[in-house]
Amino acid sequence: MVEPEVARAPVYRVAVIAGDGIGQEVVPAGIKAVEAAARGEFRIEWEHLDWGTARLHRTGAMMPEDGIDRLRAFDAIYLGAVGDPSVPDHLTLWGLLLPIRKAFDLYVNLRPIRLLPGVVGPLRDKGAADIDMLCVRENTEGEYAGVGGRVHRGTPHEVAIESAVFSRFNVERVVRYAFELARTRRGHLTSVTKSNAQQYSMTFWDDVFDLVKHDYPDVATASLLVDAAAALMVRAPERFDVIVASNLFADILTDLGGALMGSLGCAPSANLDPERRSPSLFEPVHGSAPDIAGRGIANPLGAIWAGAMMLDHLGQQSAARRMIAAIEATTAAGEHLTPDLGGTGTTRALTDAVLGRLAAA
Numbered sequence: 044m045v046e047p048e049v050a051r052a053p054v055y056r057v058a059v060i061a062g063d064g065i066g067q068e069v070v071p072a073g074i075k076a077v078e079a080a081a082r083g084e085f086r087i088e089w090e091h092l093d094w095g096t097a098r099l100h101r102t103g104a105m106m107p108e109d110g111i112d113r114l115r116a117f118d119a120i121y122l123g124a125v126g127d128p129s130v131p132d133h134l135t136l137w138g139l140l141l142p143i144r145k146a147f148d149l150y151v152n153l154r155p156i157r158l159l160p161g162v163v164g165p166l167r168d169k170g171a172a173d174i175d176m177l178c179v180r181e182n183t184e185g186e187y188a189g190v191g192g193r194v195h196r197g198t199p200h201e202v203a204i205e206s207a208v209f210s211r212f213n214v215e216r217v218v219r220y221a222f223e224l225a226r227t228r229r230g231h232l233t234s235v236t237k238s239n240a241q242q243y244s245m246t247f248w249d250d251v252f253d254l255v256k257h258d259y260p261d262v263a264t265a266s267l268l269v270d271a272a273a274a275l276m277v278r279a280p281e282r283f284d285v286i287v288a289s290n291l292f293a294d295i296l297t298d299l300g301g302a303l304m305g306s307l308g309c310a311p312s313a314n315l316d317p318e319r320r321s322p323s324l325f326e327p328v329h330g331s332a333p334d335i336a337g338r339g340i341a342n343p344l345g346a347i348w349a350g351a352m353m354l355d356h357l358g359q360q361s362a363a364r365r366m367i368a369a370i371e372a373t374t375a376a377g378e379h380l381t382p383d384l385g386g387t388g389t390t391r392a393l394t395d396a397v398l399g400r401l402a403a404a
Contacts, residue, residue: 052084054086054087056117057353058119059089062139062331063125063333064333066122066123072394073349073350081362094139095127095139096130100130111146119324119325122140123327124329125330126331127331127333147321147324149316151181151220152313154328156175156177157174158170158305161376162304165302173280176284178297179287180294181213181287182314184207184209190206209244209247211251214248214252221286222255225285231264232263233283234266236288237268239268248289325350325356340382340388341390342390343393343397344370348370350366369397373396
């Protein structure tokens with residue numbers, strides 16, 4: 044008699060790059076939360092890679108020459124942080140994170156901006172119902188294209204040129220992604236540029252946005268200059284649902300968004316290849332925070348939330364929802380919040396509180 048085949052739980056291979064500073068502390072917290080959320084429905088095979096500034100000092104490079112090829116074999120990449128005071132930031136960023144984004148064409152950087160229940164934000168009359176938006180950041184070109192150079196170094200005639208690069212193909216696909224996302228939420232999309240001052244690149248972005256929006260008559264739209272958008276995020280954050288913007292502008296606005304969330308330590312992000320040709324990368328937004336590294340007080344919620352975004356991308360939506368619910372229940376209870384959230388908790392205590400709610404759910 045032939046036994047019926049038992050469906051096997053899916054297995055995902057994830058490359059772990061804890062990186063620098065507090066990345067070494069929050070990534071283990073995120074891994075524990077992902078494991079707790081799995082409940083046997085799937086399994087993660089984690090491979091830890093010692094890439095980062097310590098490796099740079101040891102070998103002269105943030106990652107090995109075949110690093111990109113090694114990463115291709117994984118289903119996702121889970122990153123902690125990049126950056127250390129011992130090395131200029133542009134060297135660490137261009138030595139690890141930006142090459143991964145570009146090599147795998149991770150053209151969408153998705154960043155939730157949401158005030159969690161129980162967290163006191165900096166806006167005195169705005170609560171969790173008012174601050175709930177998603178920012179779609181163009182992630183591979185624009186102001187971070189890396190086109191330019193410096194000549195006559197060290198002389199009075201030294202010149203530096205940095206060129207922003209915008210292609211119709213790339214702008215259109217990012218804008219379309221944002222429109223599709225807005226359809227799944229409250230049906231409103233805001234495009235942010237600076238076309239009054241940048242008369243070529245930003246007017247080009249505006250033109251592409253205006254063309255694409257005709258394909259989405261069910262989505263209401265707005266176009267704002269970046270300075271006006273920053274002011275409105277503070278004065279009336281409830282006006283925003285989905286935001287789409289260039290690499291630089293969205294980078295800045297989402298750090299402002301992290302402040303509106305009560306702490307940058309809560310903010311997650313996903314570097315996505317929506318077509319799933321390459322592994323996508325998931326990371327908290329907070330950076331390496333060298334001033335608190337090693338003290339055991341780093342906020343792990345951004346890393347845990349990034350882990351939930353990773354599971355959602357891998358098709359494990361139920362587990363992702365469990366992780367988000369556990370985060371929300373923990374902050375709503377005000378348990379063991381870390382100093383950046385006004386509490387006295389530690390990384391371990393806050394992580395354990397989330398894990399406890401995952402176990403009880």
